[in-house]
Amino acid sequence: MPELPEVETVRRGLQPAMEGARLARLELRRADLRFPLPHGLSEALEGRTITSVGRRAKYLTMHFDGGAVLISHLGMSGSYRIEDGQDALTPGAFHHERSKLSTHDHIVFHLVDRDGTTRRVTYNDPRRFGFVDLDRAETLAENQYLRGLGLEPTGNALDGDRLAVMLAGKAAPLKAALLDQRLIAGLGNIYVCEALWRARLSPRRKARTLVTRAGRPTPRCHSLADAVRDVIADAIAAGGSSLRDYVHTDGSLGYFQHSFAVYGREGEPCRHDGCTAPIRRIVQSGRSTFYCPACQR
Known part of the structure; x- marks a missing residue:
């Protein structure tokens, strides 16, 4: 399973591709990953702008205007692929090579930048041990996956x-x-x-x-x-x-x-x-x- 540095590398790769972009459409190609996808996921996020891409422990957090937060865990084999024109990038470095087979593409973010540029960010997961959850910024600290987590081992807080x-x-x-x-x-x-x-x-x-x-x-x-x-x-x-x-x-x-x-x-x-x-x-x-x-x- 990816450790914190791998997840942070993914976050840094996704940040310039997603922050400030509007989610024109969220394409859900199946109803579940490790767990069922949150009810009303597309309706809650489509049309919203991604204000920041964060991380808490081994979880990615995608923050949208209006307060919605998408939480993503990569599981054993999950990865994100950025497709911009003819280029396809998979940010992150992992123990096992990440899949690029479209049969394992489960969630597709169709994004539009402020200047009208379009791109896709695709979540691919052959084993489907990863999962996503939906929460709000004001209740994020009490989310079932995030509450109880300890101190981050980055920065100077850990002494x-x-x-x-x-x-x-x-x-x-x-x-x-x-x-x-x-x-x-x-x-x-x-x-x-x-x-x-x-x-x-x-x-x-x-x-x-x-x-x-x-x-x-x-x-x-x-x-x-x-x-x-x-x-x-x-x-x-x-x-x-x-x-x-x-x-x-x-x-x-x-x-x-x-x-x-x-x-x-x-x-x-x-x-x-x-x-x-x-x-x-x-x-x-x-x-x-x-x-x-x-x-x-």
Whole structure:
């Protein structure tokens, strides 16, 4: 499933194509994806202008004038394709190559710019694990998919002090705590492994050990907060963690996968200076964890 940097890359690709455009027609080619499409979806959005394309955790949010908000989750195989004249672009970089077969095109946004230019933005999803929901700007925070989500791991909001509050008293392994979406929203398996390696922290360590008895962050807690923010920022800048070469809308390639320090590198030497211990793979809560047992403590 795409992680936060992949979804943010999609958002940035869709933004110039959709913001400011009027939705002339919303073409629904089936009645459901993972769940049934919201009742009255076309009627609520057609004729409205898209004021912004946002993101919350791994959800895309398309805001329309009048207050309607379309929420979109890509699931396992969902993607958006921008068609402008003869060009067709698929923003985002993914683990698996995205489909371009029209048989998997399920929702088509027929857009008109202020200058009359027309384009189509098509949602394609072979497995149909993605879904959409309809809400209002004033109730968005209480949406069934968005309420309860924790802090975004981007920007400066996530620091050692905030992380200490999240981890205090928790006996769960550090990796499990970081994957709790109620604490940090959108942080997934790949980037937790990478952040823990950068901070030299074992994924098995109890989360509460990063907090003093007085509830203050330890130096390791500050280091981990910095590592989480940095690894997410680096992945977004590189276009996500696709394990395939992917050409973005500006022609650049997403190559963050070549910078993985631990993820998928079982048996290979650790990349920390002075450490050549082999990377180990273990399973935690049904997910693969990659780490260096020599320098992650």
